[in-house]
Amino acid sequence: MNILFLAAEATPFAKVGGLGDVAGALPWALKENLPDADIRLVLPLHLTVDAARWGLRPLAAFTVAHRNGPITAEVYATTHRGLPVYFIGGAPVAAIHGVYSTDPHADAVKYAFFSLAALALTRYLDWPPDILHAHDWHTALAVHALGHYRREGAFFAPTRSVLTVHNLPYMGPASPLLLDAFGLPPANEASGLPTWARSVPLPLGLAAADAITTVSPTYAREILTPEFGHGLEDFLRRRRERLHGILNGLDTDLWNPATDPALDVRYTATTLTLRERNAAALRQQVGLPQPEERLPLLGLVSRLTEQKGVDVVAEALRLLADFPWQAVLLGTGEPHLENALRRLEADFPDRVRAVLRYDDALARRIYAGADVLMMPSRYEPCGLAQMIAMRYGCVPVATETGGLADTVRDLDLHPRHSTGVLFPEATPKALAFALRRALALFPNRRRWQALQRRGMAQDFSWRQPARAYADLYRRLTP
Numbered sequence: 001m002n003i004l005f006l007a008a009e010a011t012p013f014a015k016v017g018g019l020g021d022v023a024g025a026l027p028w029a030l031k032e033n034l035p036d037a038d039i040r041l042v043l044p045l046h047l048t049v050d051a052a053r054w055g056l057r058p059l060a061a062f063t064v065a066h067r068n069g070p071i072t073a074e075v076y077a078t079t080h081r082g083l084p085v086y087f088i089g090g091a092p093v094a095a096i097h098g099v100y101s102t103d104p105h106a107d108a109v110k111y112a113f114f115s116l117a118a119l120a121l122t123r124y125l126d127w128p129p130d131i132l133h134a135h136d137w138h139t140a141l142a143v144h145a146l147g148h149y150r151r152e153g154a155f156f157a158p159t160r161s162v163l164t165v166h167n168l169p170y171m172g173p174a175s176p177l178l179l180d181a182f183g184l185p186p187a188n189e190a191s192g193l194p195t196w197a198r199s200v201p202l203p204l205g206l207a208a209a210d211a212i213t214t215v216s217p218t219y220a221r222e223i224l225t226p227e228f229g230h231g232l233e234d235f236l237r238r239r240r241e242r243l244h245g246i247l248n249g250l251d252t253d254l255w256n257p258a259t260d261p262a263l264d265v266r267y268t269a270t271t272l273t274l275r276e277r278n279a280a281a282l283r284q285q286v287g288l289p290q291p292e293e294r295l296p297l298l299g300l301v302s303r304l305t306e307q308k309g310v311d312v313v314a315e316a317l318r319l320l321a322d323f324p325w326q327a328v329l330l331g332t333g334e335p336h337l338e339n340a341l342r343r344l345e346a347d348f349p350d351r352v353r354a355v356l357r358y359d360d361a362l363a364r365r366i367y368a369g370a371d372v373l374m375m376p377s378r379y380e381p382c383g384l385a386q387m388i389a390m391r392y393g394c395v396p397v398a399t400e401t402g403g404l405a406d407t408v409r410d411l412d413l414h415p416r417h418s419t420g421v422l423f424p425e426a427t428p429k430a431l432a433f434a435l436r437r438a439l440a441l442f443p444n445r446r447r448w449q450a451l452q453r454r455g456m457a458q459d460f461s462w463r464q465p466a467r468a469y470a471d472l473y474r475r476l477t478p
Helices: 018-023 026-033 104-125 136-152 176-181 201-208 217-222 233-238 269-286 310-319 335-347 360-369 385-391 402-407 428-441 445-456 463-476
Strands: 002-006 038-044 057-064 071-080 083-089 131-135 160-165 211-214 243-245 297-301 326-330 352-355 372-375 395-399 421-423
Touching: 002 026, 002 104, 018 026, 018 131, 026 038, 026 083, 026 463, 038 104, 057 104, 071 104, 083 104, 104 136, 104 176, 104 201, 131 136, 131 463, 136 160, 136 201, 160 201, 160 463, 201 233, 211 217, 211 463, 217 243, 217 402, 269 297, 269 326, 269 360, 269 445, 297 310, 297 360, 310 335, 310 428, 326 335, 326 360, 335 352, 360 385, 372 385, 372 428, 385 395, 385 402, 385 445, 395 402, 395 428, 395 445, 421 428, 428 445
Parallel strands: 002 038, 002 131, 038 083, 131 160, 160 211, 211 243, 297 326, 297 372, 326 352, 372 395, 395 421
Antiparallel strands: 057 071, 071 083
16 A cells, blocks of 8 residues: 655654644554555655755656746655655745745645645656545645546546644635646535635645544544534535544654653653652743742643633633642743733742743653643644643643543543543633642642553553554555
């Protein structure tokens, strides 16, 4: 089985968010379940990719048709952990410095070009894929184009497509002129798409895909509702038989408190008390006072967006002023939310530190030193932070939505099997009440450590998700 894997980002080559974690782990996890499969990952050659570090070698050059004249695609190749990885460059890719830009049109051109070049690469290699697995709107046009190519010739006739939705609201810009420029038609009425969606990349891919997956079972159900469907709920309900919710996994080698080099003290579930030394080191690093007695340390590791409920965190902590706690808040994002965290730190100088930047090492120290991770997301297709937190013995307090509902078992609902605290809605009062529930247990050292150990014992590896994807591929191919 030939499997073509397309994504905008993948660790360790380029990463902005959770998509990078998935694309950087799933192809290799699939290889364990499909040992005879030929799996190949294709990425854009972002200007931030270190070609020398990864040993990229020139492989091919060909053109992608465009109304204003053909655009040259330059392909570079390497092998990473035994699998081929290709990088596609060209003028539309080089026009943007990073993985994404602030210009929707530039992104649309970049990823339309990349999607079509990736399909052209398989022709150049004379390597017809059995499965095209694309991710999010950036590569959805490859699925849309494949639907037309399959009708036009034998090369792609056997190829079946899987499109994974990591975050439905991010559909890409409507681009009827762009589609026309690259020789792609919009969808028609027969597609079942609402009129507004017939030239939008993600809906086009969803209409053409042989299978649609989301990154958690709960999110697969949520997007069939008006609250989470963003105008596509009726269309998705009609394609329900093609929709599958497969929970993301975690790279358990990359996220391991027993081996993580970023930690001051490494530990396991049997040496859990060593975490207290990480808590002390974390407080020292961010400038929080060291408490005389054991004091709960709350953490936030997040993009600072409304989706993640960062505004809820700021207000909830004010509601908890009568409780003993300290908090370390890490992230960067929307300016008004950064300002809200700055004000919180100013109002609680001995209790709050807001670190407004991206800092992977500090994030790991928060997972390894904080007692509680706050995740009041308004929606969360999957979420990896709660999985990482549990693996590091940090108790998640999270909204009961999407992948959070699928991975966290509530303290009161499942007392013998609980791994965290869930609350029903992303409001300050709901989060504050959930934190009170967690903090009420915290002084009971034996029960708190039992809660931590249950979280650390969860299997969030890619083993089960990769098996589910492998089974899906087999069902799709003759």
